[in-house]
Amino acid sequence: MKKVKYLLYLLVLMVFLLMGCKKEEESVVEGTGVFYLNTEGTGLTKKAYTLKGSKAEEQVEELLAELTKETDSIDYVSVLPVDVEIESWELNGTKLNLYFNVCYNNMDAASEVLLHTAIVQTLTQIEKIEYIAFFAAGQPVTDDKGNEIGYL
Numbered sequence: 001m002k003k004v005k006y007l008l009y010l011l012v013l014m015v016f017l018l019m020g021c022k023k024e025e026e027s028v029v030e031g032t033g034v035f036y037l038n039t040e041g042t043g044l045t046k047k048a049y050t051l052k053g054s055k056a057e058e059q060v061e062e063l064l065a066e067l068t069k070e071t072d073s074i075d076y077v078s079v080l081p082v083d084v085e086i087e088s089w090e091l092n093g094t095k096l097n098l099y100f101n102v103c104y105n106n107m108d109a110a111s112e113v114l115l116h117t118a119i120v121q122t123l124t125q126i127e128k129i130e131y132i133a134f135f136a137a138g139q140p141v142t143d144d145k146g147n148e149i150g151y152l
Contacts, residue, residue, distance in 0.1 A: 030048075031048065032048070032049050032050065032051055032125050033046040033047055033048050033049050033122070033125070034046070034047055034049045034063060034066045034067060034122050035047075035067075035079065035117070035118035035119075035121045035122045036071065036073075036076035036077060036078065036079060036118070037076060037077050037078065037079045037114060037118065038075065038076055039074065039075060039076060039077060041110075041111075041114075043114075044079070044114060044117060044118050044121070045075065045076045046121075047076070049063070049066060051063075051126075056091060056126050056127070056128035056129065057091060059126045060089060060091060060096065060123065060126060060129070063122050063123055063125075063126070064086055064089065064123075066122075067079065067080065067118070067119065067122060068080055068085075068086060079114060079115050079118040079119070080115065081103070081107060081111065083101075083103040083106070084100060084101065084103045084104050084107065084115075085100065085101045085103070086098055086099065086100055087099045087100065087101055091128070091129070094128060094129060094130035094131060095129075095130070095131045095132075095133065095151060096123060096129050096131070096132045096133070097132075097133045097135060098119065098132060098133070098134055098135065099135045099136075099138070100134065100135065100136045100137075101136070101137065102136065102137040104134075104136035104137070104141070105136050105137065109144065112141075116134065116149075116152060119132060119134075120132050120152050131151035131152065132151065132152050133149075133150065133151045133152070134149065134152075
């Protein structure tokens, strides 16, 4: 009887040890991708995207279009809130300036950080782009203390 209890105890212990060894599968996207907001609104997810244009300006247009369009996924959504729009942009050397409508100023801090991160991570994949600045209603975007955030 002691032997059976011992073997049963050993079996249960092995099951728990093996459960701890199970690896979670992580999907890593190689190459160019577009960053979207997860449905919980707490983080970003990268989805593969193949650039069609060969010039930096064409690639900016492509990626901005992807960032702003609605997705049909249940796992991720566009990082831009519905009322926030990119009105224009300009590329000067390696610096990209993005101009948003006034609704940008209504975003909460967490959404703003996720938006900046998604846009910077997506657009700096373009070889020519190294820095990105954000403008809302024609004015440079500022932090909570009123300081311009400048180029990211």
